[in-house]
Amino acid sequence: MPMLKEQLSLFDEAIELTVAEPLEAHDLEEIGTVIALDRGIAMVRGLSAVKNQELVQFPGGVMGMVYNLDPHYVGIILLGGFEHIKAGDCVKRTFMVADIPVSDSFLGRVINPLGNPLDEKGPVDAQRRLPIEREAPPIMHRAPIHDPLQTGIKAIDSVVPIGKGQRELILGDRQTGKTTIAIDTIINQRDKNVICIYCSIGQQISSVTKIIEILKRYNALKHTIIMVAGAEDPPGLAYIAPYAATSLGEFFMESGRDVLIVYDDLTKHARSYRELSLLLERPPGREAYPGDIFYIHSRLLERSTHLKEKYGGGSLTALPIIETQAENLSAYIPTNLISITDGQIYLSPKIFQMGNFPAVNIGTSVSRVGGKTQLPAYRQITGMLKLSYSQFEELEIFSGFSAKLDEDTLKTLEKGKRIRKALNQPKYSPIDVTEQIGIFLAVLNGVLDSVDLDKIEESEQIIGKIVWENEAFRTLLMNRGTLDNDTKNGFLQMVEDRLKKELGF
Ligand SMILES: Nc1ncnc2c1ncn2[C@@H]1O[C@H](COP(=O)(O)OP(=O)(O)OP(=O)(O)O)[C@@H](O)[C@H]1O
Ligand SMILES: [Mg+2]
The missing domain is CATH 1.20.150.20 (ATP synthase alpha/beta chain, C-terminal domain)
Known part of the structure; x- marks a missing residue:
């Protein structure tokens, strides 16, 4: 298949020739035609009235999310397998934005970012749906953070205590025990009435199955929802996964429950977004990331909070994970995330190699709000x-x-x-x-x-x-x-x- 750019220039030439040919206004608005395709992105002609972030449907039921509105075509992020889609296929508007079903019945289940079950326990019964992109709760709806969220890990609860509603970054090089800290924290919520959501982004399926097995073994799957956008899935699914997981979390938070959400990991999320942005020909900036890379993470993490009693009283605690390279904490994505979150737990490969687990570097780890929530005796x-x-x-x-x-x-x-x-x-x-x-x-x-x-x-x-x-x-x-x-x-x-x-x- 020719590169997206070549496909589009062919289309631009063609449009010059066909511009005199009148098209039905109705067709232009509601149905479009695929004119170009590239790994997870489709360019569609027509759909002139389509809205940004609207869902559209491709043949075979594959969904896509409108992302770029150009004068001649719209850029669409595909949210499903795109092997069967080809140039010339029809694309239909759905008049809906991307959303996810929400319900208590998701507990103990493994789902994809569209809310479709990936396990073999049958369909999930959900009456409500929430858009995946929602505004963060306004400042007047937020209450101070005062309850501790116990991780059960001595090195963390003692010196970097986390509060319910806080955002604490876990960062470190590859294979330093980042996921293990998150899993331990989920296991520790077993009898604490905290709902956990583990959002796996771009990981190998084998790693995710291992995590599911561990949660099952330690009796921690009952209170947990696992959302998976795997390494094999289209980058669009990885991109929407953390937002979808957060909407699910907000459903519980707004009904007064405490929720813990783990994003494992946002480095892969940023990379998927970079891939999509480059394919959509958005201008690349530092490290080839698009200009709004800070915004995609800040708007995600702003949604974690502790609500006032009047607005539900629940909380959403976020543990985003970031992978550093060669202990470089000042790379682009780590510095962004450090500045967005309320503290970080830094895992050092040197401590890990010395055989001290968990490899938390106490000197560089901080918790900016959790200190007040720690038990006074502690x-x-x-x-x-x-x-x-x-x-x-x-x-x-x-x-x-x-x-x-x-x-x-x-x-x-x-x-x-x-x-x-x-x-x-x-x-x-x-x-x-x-x-x-x-x-x-x-x-x-x-x-x-x-x-x-x-x-x-x-x-x-x-x-x-x-x-x-x-x-x-x-x-x-x-x-x-x-x-x-x-x-x-x-x-x-x-x-x-x-x-x-x-x-x-
Ligand atoms: N507290 C611990 N005690 C013993 N072994 C541990 C501990 N924490 C982590 N490990 C081991 O370290 C290895 C890496 O752990 P983990 O997968 O959590 O790291 P990670 O940083 O998430 O890795 P990746 O970068 O691949 O995502 C695993 O083999 C795990 O069993
Ligand atoms: Mg990991």
């Missing part, structure tokens, strides 16, 4: 963690050069190593926030200093048990209380006695 304990941990890291590098270290330095190093161990966590095993508080309380107060490094994990489990046995301690923490000296010392004593007994140190 903040009380881990307030200085970020600072003291980075001091330890510096000291550790420095200590590599010197043979003789004084007693104090050795102590700080030993404690730092234990803190690092306590920040580690195996995948798919989120833990309760009160257990996390118990662990940090013990490790930061030096109770684990005399425990061997390879026994830290076991000690953490013992501390977890102690926390669950102490109902009063848990209630105090959950009711946003702070710890007084007696409670704190009592707890630490209990931990010490129990560790001595069970680990025999």
Whole structure:
């Protein structure tokens, strides 16, 4: 097939010849003809009254979304398989904008961005539809963010806490554990009444099936909707996927529910949009991305918020994922996303290679709004963690050069190593926030200093048990209380006695 440009120039020549030939006004408005095609894009003649973003139908039921309105033809993004479409095919207007069915019955299902099931559980019953492009809630409808969204990951809940309605970016090089953090967070919402939407964009089908399997295995599929626009799908589907997923999320949010939405990942989303824009001959800018690349992500993430009670009272928390290359945080798409979101969790390949999972770089990760939502006792304990941990890291590098270290330095190093161990966590095993508080309380107060490094994990489990046995301690923490000296010392004593007994140190 000739390139789109050649196809179009042939058409332009042809139009000069046919311009004298009158066409029925009705035909021009409602039915068009495909004049050129290229990977996921169709140029259509006619349809002179068609509206921007309107859905049109191609033979075989394939849908397309109008995107470019040129004087002679309209540029259409195809939302389905385009193998059977050819030049000369008829295109019909539908008088609708792209939308998605919304319903509670989507929970536990795997769907594509048009709301069609991809699993084998049959059709989904939905009475309502919402457009995929919706305006973000106005500022007066928004309430401050005050409830925490627990990820169950110690390294995140302690130093980069996330609030319900916040947008927290997860970024890092390839294969650094970005998806795993999102999956752990979804697993942790099992009994927390938070609906999760995992929107997979441009991933291999095998990776998505693995994720579905994991969610099933950890009993986390019931409260989750999986939306998939795969690597094999047309770029149009990848482009609309996050908007469609957000509309689905807004349906739940507006009925007062808390929603967590993961976009995995927006780098691939940006690339699909770049591909479509270049095919539509929009002028390329930096890194060949079109000029409105910032806007496509900002208008998406502005839709995450916490609504006032009057307007439904629900929340939409977003975890967009971005892949960096060679740890370059200042590339175009990462900097855009960093400036749009309320903080970022940065995963470092160096930490990953050292075998510390999750590979969260505590120094470069921040949460700009979540701090206020953290349980006061947690903040009380881990307030200085970020600072003291980075001091330890510096000291550790420095200590590599010197043979003789004084007693104090050795102590700080030993404690730092234990803190690092306590920040580690195996995948798919989120833990309760009160257990996390118990662990940090013990490790930061030096109770684990005399425990061997390879026994830290076991000690953490013992501390977890102690926390669950102490109902009063848990209630105090959950009711946003702070710890007084007696409670704190009592707890630490209990931990010490129990560790001595069970680990025999
Ligand atoms: N906490 C963890 N404990 C042990 N292994 C982990 C942990 N987190 C991630 N991994 C392992 O690291 C690998 C990469 O994880 P993951 O797929 O989440 O990374 P990613 O950054 O999403 O990768 P990609 O760039 O391919 O999307 C996987 O094999 C996963 O099992
Ligand atoms: Mg991934």
